[in-house]
Amino acid sequence: MGQDMSGTSLDFSARLRAAGLRPTRQRVALARVLFEAGHRHVTAESLHAEVKATRIPVSLATVYNTLNQFRDAGLLREVVVAPGRSYFDTNTGHHHHFYVEPDGELHDFPSDKVTVAGLPPPPKGTRLNRVDVIVRVKR
Amino acid sequence: MGQDMSGTSLDFSARLRAAGLRPTRQRVALARVLFEAGHRHVTAESLHAEVKATRIPVSLATVYNTLNQFRDAGLLREVVVAPGRSYFDTNTGHHHHFYVEPDGELHDFPSDKVTVAGLPPPPKGTRLNRVDVIVRVKR
DNA sequence: AAGTTGTTTAGAACAGTTCTAAAAACTGCA
């Protein structure tokens, strides 16, 4: 009846392995911070600060490497809404964003109730990849 | 009956003055490159390269200063679609963008035929500022 | 023309990100 935490770290290991990534201490620590709560939007710096609090040593270079690997593996999505820094989004499903200025906060909203109609056809020689809707709001 | 170009530079001077900016040689040269043709999407580097071709000396620092001033004056709009660099858009009206990857090209499309319906209300304590639609396309 | 103020400039500085190459750690196999 006690809470079972024993499998948690193994789950992340398995998930990393499934993505073709060795489950190293650093990657597991980062995956834990990223994926064990609900959906998140982090920057490299913010994630680095968070993982440092877990007392597992992770360099900033590894945070960048790992974010890029996770993104390439489809575990994260990169979001660019403001000059100078990237956000990484644990929600890889189809959704859109509120961007709160000047706080720099990102909030998801589902795309299934949103209709984007009347888009022109893609320019010659290109094909559609994705439609991003960014709702910029002010405090 | 000859073509009248004599007023052109004065027009830019007037426009700059109207925006509260002294019509210096550099600002007029940049305004000319930016606004004398149709709508454009430039980066600081690309604009710097272009204005250098006019043989009027303009430093990169001035290009950045001027782009920021023009944006603050409402003459330009800043567009952020990819990590690492800003685009500046001479089209300040309401419109949306195609972003061609990996070229980094931006193309306008009018927003008056596009419907974005079903957006959730802005988060508590915020008010709507703008809705950006970015259609990402691949070659 | 002189004085005042605003602008431009080269170069330094800065922020975010990527690179380098050496040390450390993971994995498969004895």
Place this chain on the structure above:
DNA sequence: TGCAGTTTTTAGAACTGTTCTAAACAACTT
């Protein structure tokens, strides 16, 4: 469990786009 082979991590350097500094210069006012 030890070892070899390979991947990962790391500190720090490097790099890119952008901003800052403060001195020279140019525009406007009188």
